[in-house]
Amino acid sequence: MHGIERVLDEVERASDEIVQYTRDLVRIPTVNPPGDEYDACSQFIGRDLEARGFDVEYIAAEGRPEHTSRHPRINVVGTRRGGGGRVVHLNGHFDVVPPGGGWTVDPFAGIVRDGRIYGRGVCDMKAGIAAALFAAEAISRAGVPLPGTIEISGTVDEESGGYAGVAHLAQIGRIAAGRTHCVIIPEPLNVDRICIGHRGVYWCEVAAHGRIAHGSMPFLGASAIDGMGRLLQLVREELMPQLTARRTAVPVVPAAARHATINVNGIEGGQPVDGIQTPCVADTCRAIFDRRFLLEEGFEAAKAEFDSFVRRAAADCPGVSFDLRELMVVHPTRTPDDSPVIAALQASIRRVLGRAAQLIASPGTYDHKHVARIAGLPHCVAYGPGELELAHQPDEYCRIDDLVNATKVLALATLDLMGVTS
Numbered sequence: 443m444h445g446i447e448r449v450l451d452e453v454e455r456a457s458d459e460i461v462q463y464t465r466d467l468v469r470i471p472t473v474n475p476p477g478d479e480y481d482a483c484s485q486f487i488g489r490d491l492e493a494r495g496f497d498v499e500y501i502a503a504e505g506r507p508e509h510t511s512r513h514p515r516i517n518v519v520g521t522r523r524g525g526g527g528r529v530v531h532l533n534g535h536f537d538v539v540p541p542g543g544g545w546t547v548d549p550f551a552g553i554v555r556d557g558r559i560y561g562r563g564v565c566d567m568k569a570g571i572a573a574a575l576f577a578a579e580a581i582s583r584a585g586v587p588l589p590g591t592i593e594i595s596g597t598v599d600e601e602s603g604g605y606a607g608v609a610h611l612a613q614i615g616r617i618a619a620g621r622t623h624c625v626i627i628p629e630p631l632n633v634d635r636i637c638i639g640h641r642g643v644y645w646c647e648v649a650a651h652g653r654i655a656h657g658s659m660p661f662l663g664a665s666a667i668d669g670m671g672r673l674l675q676l677v678r679e680e681l682m683p684q685l686t687a688r689r690t691a692v693p694v695v696p697a698a699a700r701h702a703t704i705n706v707n708g709i710e711g712g713q714p715v716d717g718i719q720t721p722c723v724a725d726t727c728r729a730i731f732d733r734r735f736l737l738e739e740g741f742e743a744a745k746a747e748f749d750s751f752v753r754r755a756a757a758d759c760p761g762v763s764f765d766l767r768e769l770m771v772v773h774p775t776r777t778p779d780d781s782p783v784i785a786a787l788q789a790s791i792r793r794v795l796g797r798a799a800q801l802i803a804s805p806g807t808y809d810h811k812h813v814a815r816i817a818g819l820p821h822c823v824a825y826g827p828g829e830l831e832l833a834h835q836p837d838e839y840c841r842i843d844d845l846v847n848a849t850k851v852l853a854l855a856t857l858d859l860m861g862v863t864s
């Protein structure tokens with residue numbers, strides 16, 4: 443039997459172990475926020491990596507404000523060195539969003555039923571971590587000599603921006619151009635799809651300031667709520683249709699997200715609605731805007747455009763002034779079309795699933811941005827088991843056959859990237 447076939451065989455044989463490992467991970471409730479059980483989870487992954495012959499480092503996010511004694515931010519990185527060839531890094535975040543309501547099973551029991559594993563974070567993305575780990579394990583069990591180095595990391599806080607996780611590893615040079623050849627992030631994007639990037643994010647807070655007056659004589663004041671209302675009206679009637687008319691060439695899914703978008707994530711103004719009532723014209727109103735911009739638009743243009751709408755609202759509302767505060771900017775990323783990491787996954791998906799891979803991009807954002815922007819590494823994609831639509835939902839699950847197939851694909855792609863193709 444050729445090396446590649448032996449590897450596929452070893453993954454198949456390890457199916458039950460892969461499922462068990464995923465269930466064990468799901469049972470560690472690494473809920474973020476606030477960042478529970480990170481230490482326990484990094485230790486669990488680290489001990490396992492060590493037992494499988496990896497050198498293991500625990501990397502705390504020293505210097506980050508969210509790294510506290512109550513909720514330490516601890517990442518784990520395992521390294522298995524082969525020959526002097528490429529370094530292939532498989533990265534998975536182990537934090538999960540809170541379970542929320544609507545579950546019909548215990549979200550942290552790791553229940554297996556009808557060929558699926560259920561639990562919060564099972565597809566996003568503890569199954570992905572299991573797939574990465576058993577991809578490496580199958581290569582070693584198959585006795586295929588490794589001409590390069592495999593790194594597997596479990597990181598924190600992806601769900602809250604990844605600053606103490608992948609961004610930290612990139613900042614300290616642990617993931618870096620020149621050191622790392624490529625990064626594959628096994629996020630749940632469906633077993634035959636390769637995610638090559640995401641749109642940009644521009645979050646800002648707009649505060650409207652008016653003039654307080656007695657609510658019985660509103661003409662004596664200037665309502666900040668009316669000012670914000672004018673801005674919302676301009677956004678809805680003029681900006682939104684313009685954004686919808688713009689379309690990116692990047693293959694974002696779902697297709698409706700192939701356009702630029704804007705959402706109002708929250709708004710508050712005037713007196714507290716549930717407090718003691720006093721009649722006043724609102725002197726403040728704040729709203730959070732969530733603008734997703736396209737690679738073709740660029741951040742500067744998106745920002746300048748939004749600024750112009752705020753200025754127009756101010757001009758239309760005498761007595762009301764506006765402040766704008768930037769909360770978060772994420773630039774769009776796109777893996778180069780000729781990246782070897784895309785080619786390796788395409789070939790492996792064809793071999794394992796017998797069909798062509800689809801290239802997609804994410805409507806949101808994930809840790810890819812830190813690899814591209816901070817580590818300066820262009821060769822990064824997301825590929826992993828599980829369905830995107832199930833992430834963050836009640837009764838989240840991952841199909842076991844997807845998990846096993848994704849493990850095979852990751853094993854073959856890792857070898858392909860190191861030059862082993864038969």
Ligand SMILES: [Zn+2]
Nearest residue numbers: 566567600629
């Ligand atoms: Zn995720």
